Amino acid sequence: MLDANLKKQLDTYLQNIVNPIEISVSVDDSPKGKELHELAVEIAEMSSKIGLVAADDKRTPSMGVGPSGQPSRVRFAGIPMGHEFTSLVLALLQSGGHPSKADPALLDQIRHLEGEFHFETYISLSCQNCPDVVQALNLMATLNPNITHVMIDGALFQDEVDARQIMAVPSVYLNGEHFGQGRMTLPEIVNKVDSGASKRRAAELNEKKPYDVLIVGGGPAAASAAIYAARKGIRTGIVAERFGGQVLDTVGIENFISVPYTEGPKLVASLEQHVKEYDVDLITEQTAAKLTTGDYVQIALESGATLESRAVILATGARWREMNVPGEQEYRGKGVAYCPHCDGPLFKGKRVAVIGGGNSGIEAAIDLAGIVEHVTVLEFADTLRADEVLQRKARSMRNIDIIKSAQTTEVRGDGNKVVGLTYRDRETEELKQVDVAGIFVQIGLVPNTEWLKDSELNLTRFGEIEIDARGATNIPGVFAAGDVTTVPFKQIIVAMGAGSTASLAAFDHLIRTPDPAAAKEEAVSA
Template identity: 85%
Template sequence: MLDANLKKQLDTYLQNIVTPIELSVSVDDSPKSKELSELASEIAEMSPKIALNWIEAERTPSMSIAQSGVPPRISFAGLPMGHEFTSLVLALLQSGGHPSKADPALLDQIRHLTGEYHFETYISLSCQNCPDVVQALNLMATLNPNITHVMVDGALFQDEVEQRQIMAVPSVYLNGQPFGQGRMTLPEIVNKLDAGAGKRKAAELSEKEPYEVLIVGGGPAGAAAAIYAARKGIRTALVAERFGGQVMDTMGIENFISVNYTEGPKLVASLEEHVKEYDVEVFTEQTASGLSAATAEGGYTQVELESGATLSGRSVILATGARWREMNVPGEQEYRSKGVAYCPHCDGPLFKGKRVAVIGGGNSGIEAAIDLAGIVEHVTVLEFADTLRADEVLQRKARSMPNIKIIKSAQTTEVRGDGKKVVGLTYTDRETQESKQVDVAGIFVQIGLIPNTDWLKGGPVTLSKHGEIEIDSRGATSLPGVFAAGDVTTVPFKQIIIAMGAGSTAALGAFDYLIRTPAPQSADTETKAVQQSTEPA
C-alpha cells in the first residue's frame, strides 16, 4: 500500500509516539476496504506501540485512532490518502502523546470548552483545503474528551452526500447540523464555539502599541513585505483573515522561478515559516473594515477591524489581494455550495459521473474543464467572448477530449435549481440573442478575480475604475505613509512572483518614508513639552 519512500518517512514520524495507541478498523469485501486493511496492517507493523483491532462500525471502510484503553474520538471513514495522508500521520502522533505546535493559549482554550461536540467533515481526497479542517478538528478531539470527529470521503459515501445535499467540500456538521463550509482554521473553529473569544481578542489587539509598519493581508505580497520590513529592524505586524490568501486555493504552480513544481498550501507553509523567522507579530482571523488617515505628517494611520479592534502604524501596507469574481446572476448566491462552485480541484469529485458547466474560457476555465473531464460525465464550457482566451496548448487539449463541449459568445443569465440543488443554467447566445438552457448538476465559475477593496471605497485612498488601489513605482498610494502591493493594486499582471516583488518594493518604500519623516511625539513627551512651556521663567 505504501511505497518504500513513504514507509521510510512514516517510520521516522512514528518514533515520536509516546503512549501506546490502537487502530480500530472496519472493512468489508470492497476494493477500498482491502486498501484500508493493507494500510492499517502496514502501520501497525511499523511500531510496537500500535495495536490493531478489527471491528464493525457504522461506516465501512473506516479506521478509528485512540490511546490504548480509551474510546476512540478520531475516525477516518474512507481511505485517508492523497491530501489526507498528513491528517492521518498527525492523528497517529497526537493520539500517541506527541505535542501539537499550536499556540498554547489556544490549546488551553480547547481543553476548557464545555458541552458535547460531535463533528463530521465531508471531504474529497483531491481537496487542498480539507486537510486544514480535518487536522484542526482531530486535534480538538485529541485534547477534549467531549469532542469527537469523523472524516468522511464524500466520493466513497455518495448516499450520505446525496442525502445531505453536499456539493462543496469541506462541509462540516456539528451534532448532525451544518456547522460550516470551506476552509476554516483552528482559531476560527474554536472562536465559533467560544462566543466570548472574539471580544477578548479584539480588546487585546486594541491595546497594542502603534507599529512602524502595519501590513494588512497575508498572501505572497503581505508575507514578502513583512520579511523585508522586519529585516530593517523596525516594529512590524501583519493582520489578515488567513495566512496565504488565494494561494491556499491554488493547486499546481509551475511558473515560480527556481521551483519546477509546487502546490499552493506547500508554498504558503514555507512563506509562513519564513515570516516566523523574524520578529513579526501575526494576527489572523481578522478582517479589515476601515482606514483612517493620520492627522499629521508622520502620525499614525489607523486600521479598523470587523472584530471591533483598531491597530495603528506609522506606515501601512495594504496587501488584501483578490477573490473569485462572481457571475452576479439570479440563483448564484442561492445555490452557492449547492452546485455553484469556484474550486474544481476541491469540489470536482463530488460530481463524479454527472454533467457540469464551466463558466469562463481563460486559462483557469479551460484547465478546470480538462481536470473535470476525467471525473464527470460531461463538461460544457461557456465563454462570453467569441474567442477563447486560454493558451493554445490548453485549447488543443480540451478540443481533443470527447466529453468537453465549448460554447462561445454565451452570456450566462441564470442558475436554475429545484430549491435544494443546481439543475441547470440559462444563457443567451450573443450572436442570435436566443435564450438557451443547459442541464447540469454543477457550475464551476472561473471568470477571474476582483480586488478586495470594498472596505476602502469612499475612504482616503484613491482607487481605479476597476476598484484597484492606485500605486506608484515605490508602491505608494495617494495617502502619505500608506503603501500597497499585489493583486489588490493596479499592477497589470496578477502573478505570485510579481506580488512578492511588489510586497518587497512596498516595504522598502515604507522604510524610506519612515526615515525621511519625523516620528510623532509620544503622549508623555507632548505632556512634558506643554508643562515646560507653561512654567514661569
C-alpha cells in the same frame, strides 16, 4: 499499500509516538474495505506502540485512532490517502502524546471548551483545502474528551452526500447541524464554538502599541513586505483573515521562478515559516473594516479592535469574480462552485459547466473531464483567452464542448440543488439552456477593497487601489501591493516583488517622517 519510500518516511515519524495507541477498523469484504484493512495492518506492524482492533462502526470502511483502551475520538470514514495521509499521520502522533506545534494558549483554550462537540467533515481526497480542516478538528478531538471528529470521504459515502445535498468540500457538521464550509483554520473553528473568544481577542488587540509598519493581508505580497520591513529592525505586524490568501486555494504552481513545480499550501507553509524567522507580530482571524488617518494610520477590525501604525501596506489581494446572475448565490455550495480541484469529485459521472475560457477555465475543464461525464465550457467572448497548448488539450477530449459568445444569464435549480443554466447566444440573441449538476465559475478576480470605499483612498472603477511605481497611494504613509492594486499582472512572483517595493518605500517614508510618539514626548518635555 504503502510503497517503500512512504514506509521509510512513516517509520521515522512513528518513532515520535510516546504512549501506546490503537487503530480500530470497521471493514467489509468490499475492495475498499480490504484496502483499508491492509493499510491499518501495515501501519500497526511498523511500531510496537500501535495496536490493531476490530470495530463495528456505522460507516464502513472506517478506521479510528486513539490512545490504547479508550474509544476513538478521531475516525476516518474512507481511506485517508492522497492529501489526507498527512492527517492520518498527525492523528497517530498526537493520539500517542506527541505535542502539537500550535499556539499553547489556543491548545489550552481547546482543553477547557465545555459542552459536547461531535464534528463530521465531508471531504474529497483531491481537495487541498480539506486537510487543514480535518487536522484542526482531529487535534481538538485529541485534546478534549468532549469532542469527536470523523472525516468522511464524500466519493465513498455518496448516499450521505446526496442526503445532505453536499456539493462543496470541506463541509463540516456539528452535532448534526451544518457548521461551516470551505477552508477553516484551527483558531477560526475554536473561536466559533467559544462564544466569548472574539471579545477577549479584541480587548487584547486594543492594548497593542502602534507599529512602524502594519501589513493588511496575508498573501505573497504581505509576506514579502513583512520580511523586508522586519529586516530593517522596525516594529512590524501582519493582520489578515488567514495567512496565505488566495494562494492557499491554488493547486499546481509551475511559473514560480527557480521552483519548477509546487502547490499553493506548500508554498504558503514556506512563506509562513520564513516570516516567523523574523520578529513579525502575526495576527490572523481578523477582518479589516475601516481605514482612517491621524497621527497614526488606524485600521479598525470587524471584531471591534483598532490597530495603529506609522505606515500601512495594504495587501488584501483579490477573490474569484462571481457571475452576479439570478440563482448564483442561492445555489452557492449547492452546485455553484469556484474550486474544481476541491469539489470536482462530488460530481463524478455527472454533467457540469465551466464559466470562462481563460487559462483557469480551460484547465478546470481538462481536470474535470477526467472525473465527470461531460463538461460544457461557456466563454463570453468570440475567442478563447487560454494558452494554445491548453486549447489543443481541451479540443482533444471527447467529453468537452466549448461554446463561445455565450453570456450566462441564470443558474437554474429545483430549490435544493443546481439543475442547469441559461445563457444568451450573443450572436443570435437566442436564450438557450444547458442541463448540468454543477457550475464551476472561473472568470477572473475582484480586488478585496469594499472596506475602503468610504476612505479617502483613490480606487479605480474596478475597485483596484491606485499606486505609483513605489507602491505609494494618494494618502501619505499608506502603501499597497499585489493583486489588490493597479499592477497589470496578477501573479504570485509579481506580488512578491511589489510587496518588497512597498515595504522599502514605507521604510523610506518612516525615516523622513517624525514619529508621533517622539513628537509628543518632546512637546511634553518642552
